[in-house]
Amino acid sequence: MCKPIRFLFLIAVFAWSVGCCALLPSVPGRDDKVMSSLSGLLVMECTNSRTTICVFELPAGRRVRVVTPDCEGCFEPSLSANGEKIAFGRHTSDGADIWQVGIDGRALQPLIQGVRSARDPMWSPDGSLIAYRIQEDLYTLDTPDGPRQFYRHSSLHVARADGSGEARLTRRDGNVLAFDWAPDSERLVISACLEDLNQDGIVGDGDRTRLYVVDLATREVRPLLSDVDATLSMYKPSWSPDGVHIAYIEGHGDPASYGDLVVVRVDDGSEVARLDVSPGAEYAWSPSGNEIAYVEFQVAGRVGYEDLFVFSLTTGDMTRATDTSLYSVFSANELNGINLDHVVWSPDGNYLAFVWRTGGKDYIVVASADGTRLSRVVGLGPGYHLLIAWGP
Numbered sequence: 001m002c003k004p005i006r007f008l009f010l011i012a013v014f015a016w017s018v019g020c021c022a023l024l025p026s027v028p029g030r031d032d033k034v035m036s037s038l039s040g041l042l043v044m045e046c047t048n049s050r051t052t053i054c055v056f057e058l059p060a061g062r063r064v065r066v067v068t069p070d071c072e073g074c075f076e077p078s079l080s081a082n083g084e085k086i087a088f089g090r091h092t093s094d095g096a097d098i099w100q101v102g103i104d105g106r107a108l109q110p111l112i113q114g115v116r117s118a119r120d121p122m123w124s125p126d127g128s129l130i131a132y133r134i135q136e137d138l139y140t141l142d143t144p145d146g147p148r149q150f151y152r153h154s155s156l157h158v159a160r161a162d163g164s165g166e167a168r169l170t171r172r173d174g175n176v177l178a179f180d181w182a183p184d185s186e187r188l189v190i191s192a193c194l195e196d197l198n199q200d201g202i203v204g205d206g207d208r209t210r211l212y213v214v215d216l217a218t219r220e221v222r223p224l225l226s227d228v229d230a231t232l233s234m235y236k237p238s239w240s241p242d243g244v245h246i247a248y249i250e251g252h253g254d255p256a257s258y259g260d261l262v263v264v265r266v267d268d269g270s271e272v273a274r275l276d277v278s279p280g281a282e283y284a285w286s287p288s289g290n291e292i293a294y295v296e297f298q299v300a301g302r303v304g305y306e307d308l309f310v311f312s313l314t315t316g317d318m319t320r321a322t323d324t325s326l327y328s329v330f331s332a333n334e335l336n337g338i339n340l341d342h343v344v345w346s347p348d349g350n351y352l353a354f355v356w357r358t359g360g361k362d363y364i365v366v367a368s369a370d371g372t373r374l375s376r377v378v379g380l381g382p383g384y385h386l387l388i389a390w391g392p
Helices: 003-022 032-036
Strands: 040-047 051-058 074-079 085-092 095-102 109-112 117-123 129-143 146-160 175-181 187-193 210-215 221-223 233-239 245-251 260-265 271-276 283-285 291-300 303-312 318-320 338-345 351-358 361-368 374-381 384-391
Touching: 032 374, 040 074, 051 074, 051 374, 074 384, 085 117, 095 129, 109 117, 109 129, 117 146, 117 175, 129 175, 146 187, 175 233, 187 233, 210 233, 233 283, 245 283, 260 291, 271 291, 271 303, 283 338, 291 338, 303 338, 303 351, 338 384, 351 374, 351 384, 361 384
Parallel strands: 074 117, 095 117, 146 175
Antiparallel strands: 040 051, 040 384, 074 085, 085 095, 095 109, 117 129, 129 146, 175 187, 187 210, 210 221, 233 245, 245 260, 260 271, 283 291, 291 303, 303 318, 338 351, 351 361, 361 374
16 A cells, blocks of 8 residues: 555544544433432532522423522532421621521521621531531732632531521631531531641641541530541541441542541441542442442543442442443543532432533433443533532
């Protein structure tokens, strides 16, 4: 074969192969059989030109419904256990308040007002209380993007479901980053800087973040674990629904470069499992507390993939719920161009919903917990969407 013809032949083969690969979908298709088996409400924080609270109704929904249409900055929603109301943060001129609204968008009313910055509301499992953080001591820091404002301190607070009876549970000069309720509604686990671990005379950014259990009856705040490596911090704690375990992300002080997903027993702090987790540290307990779903980053050749896995604490078995290598990688701007975020379980424990990000767009996708079925639920379009809960 002469060189010009061989050259044209190679170009044709290359064009054909790229064209075929380009025909690969970038997101799973809609499976009507899967969709017909789903029910409940998906609660989201939706950000485009503004931030609002949104819901999507399963199985018949075709578009996302905005619950807070008149809100210019509503964020961090928490769905009550009975699925009837949502608590959320609402930006003010000098901070944030906490409000609530019915799942139907009615009965909008304030819960916590008059503080500088109230954040991260979370209903107790029995619905009688609401926990939240209050940020204090605002300061300005010069960054490469210009001056930015931060808070030096954050404390954990709790109030009755109607916002009355507010009480502070942790020291004012500490820094609580995250928390979660025990299923008995009598305790919380927090990720916080509460001790002068580096012995510099102050509790601050130089101290590693540890896990503590807060008892509401006694107001005792005790470390969950002892003999912890001094270089490690602990983030994103989550109490298992059966009350037996606590999961958290272990890292070296930088939340942007998380390390392992660790599961420990509550009664003695013994380690039960240690799993590789993606940089986004996405994970979620099953309703029974027997499984934990998480997103793992894997490398195949020169391409990185994020996929969803389910780990059984009972058997130690691992189930792969997605395989993003089967989808297009030609629009890749990070990893293989597909990111999986914000995992939530269906109330019956049979499915997982999550945000599938690719090509600058967000989609809600569901996967069966046994890894046999996958379906697109709805395209969310441009913007940024956080899937918060799958309610009844």
